[in-house]
Amino acid sequence: MVTHLYLGVVIFAVFAVAVGQPAIKVICSKDSISVKWRVGPQLVPYAARLFIGSCTPSEWRVLDSGEGEASFDYKFSECGFARKMKGKHMVYQGDVSFRPQAKGKPAVFQQPIECIFKRPAGWIPSFMNPGAGASEGRSKLVFHMALLNDQLTGVAKTNVVPLGSFMPIWAAVEQKSHQPLLLLMEECVAATTPQLLPNSQIHPIIGNKGCLLESKTGSSMFLPRYHSSAIILYLQSFSFGIGEEVYIHCNLMVWDHDALDKTKKACHVTEHGSWELLDDPSLSSLCNCCESTCASKMKRATDWESSMNYNSVLGPIIITDQSNAHSNATLVASDSAIDSQSSLSSTN
Structure with a gap:
């Protein structure tokens, strides 16, 4: 995380500690994803800077312990997940991230997530x-x-x-x-x-x-x-x-x-x-x-x-x-x- 200290904001070091060991639970559904992300008290004031793909939390609550829990419940198409076909499987790929700076600036924390399904019968790009x-x-x-x-x-x-x-x-x-x-x-x-x-x-x-x-x-x-x-x-x-x-x-x-x-x-x-x-x-x-x-048996090919x-x-x-x-x-x-x-x- 040292690479971000050039911004001159000491609190970045706090962010690094807060997300160092994230508790992230992912549930994949047919065309949607549900993620719960528990963060330390240091990040509670910055809930709006937590993302799944391009989406912010659909629900946020502060726990009795002082920690925060962000919930993301979205369709894959809503948050910019990439859809890939790998053999017999359909794979949706995205990430959860903490981005304290404006769009275009690098994320302080980013973790990829995947949902893998059997490719639907008859699906054609x-x-x-x-x-x-x-x-x-x-x-x-x-x-x-x-x-x-x-x-x-x-x-x-x-x-x-x-x-x-x-x-x-x-x-x-x-x-x-x-x-x-x-x-x-x-x-x-x-x-x-x-x-x-x-x-x-x-x-x-x-x-x-x-x-x-x-x-x-x-x-x-x-x-x-x-x-x-x-x-x-x-x-x-x-x-x-x-x-x-x-x-x-x-x-x-x-x-x-x-x-x-x-x-x-x-x-x-x-x-x-x-x-x-x-x-x-x-x-x-x-x-x-x-x-x-x-x-095969010898025969002349038909027209x-x-x-x-x-x-x-x-x-x-x-x-x-x-x-x-x-x-x-x-x-x-x-x-x-x-x-x-x-x-x-x-x-x-």
């Missing part, structure tokens, strides 16, 4: 609704592909990704007049060129008709679907093309969700080390071929099947090795900087 973002069409189907932000709440604002962090890649198809269809990623590779050429260097990501190869050695996975017409590849960034422009090339396919087989599937390795079928774990035996070759495939390209994405950057800190910044304003584009 607004940007994922059909029609959002750039798209391409084929046979009356419109495909989308984008890099999401860390919270999975919108399109990423930067294409610079630190090595080892996650790149959530979202793909979706607008079904229009079609019956409900299942979107699959049949094959994905990373390359340093926006077009795949005979001499292009590539890094396999998904292969063998829907097997997430990257999940065998890292933490990559398919996230639970919010709709059959969309899929999110939660891809852990890799060392291929470090510092260069990397493009993700994917062959997207739509299929009947009731007709999955060894060549029409989405499989990843779970934390237990076994292959699992994203859309029905009870049928994970369809993924057994991921360790060999996934092939309908051919029209259900679409090649999409996402990029450029720039993967940076921060540990290597630190070891080379003596380099001139202008020589090692990466333009974080590069735009993320999707081409066919």
Whole structure:
């Protein structure tokens, strides 16, 4: 707390002692939060400077002991809580703080709080609704592909990704007049060129008709679907093309969700080390071929099947090795900087 003494107000030292061991109780409800915060007698005159997010206490009382108790009962939306989607969970994040100075000045005390819920069935971020973002069409189907932000709440604002962090890649198809269809990623590779050429260097990501190869050695996975017409590849960034422009090339396919087989599937390795079928774990035996070759009976593809495939390209994405950057800190910044304003584009 010494950093605040430059304000020349001795009472700041008192504040530091008063909030040093705060008694904070948090109760999370479906769309709201209830917090009780007991503070020492020194803070009783400053109750109006206690906050949860952007909200002041909804109730305040002085206890017989001389201490004060602030109660906060608010909806998450009222106090500026951040909503994030993490896998199967919805997370609301905020903080309680003591801010004796006007808005914009640093808090003397701040403690983060979280409420974690199971993600509601059918919940869809607004940007994922059909029609959002750039798209391409084929046979009356419109495909989308984008890099999401860390919270999975919108399109990423930067294409610079630190090595080892996650790149959530979202793909979706607008079904229009079609019956409900299942979107699959049949094959994905990373390359340093926006077009795949005979001499292009590539890094396999998904292969063998829907097997997430990257999940065998890292933490990559398919996230639970919010709709059959969309899929999110939660891809852990890799060392291929470090510092260069990397493009993700994917062959997207739509299929009947009731007709999955060894060549029409989405499989990843779970934390237990076994292959699992994203859309029905009870049928994970369809993924057994991921360790060999996934092939169906020989037959010629119909025109309908051919029209259900679409090649999409996402990029450029720039993967940076921060540990290597630190070891080379003596380099001139202008020589090692990466333009974080590069735009993320999707081409066919």
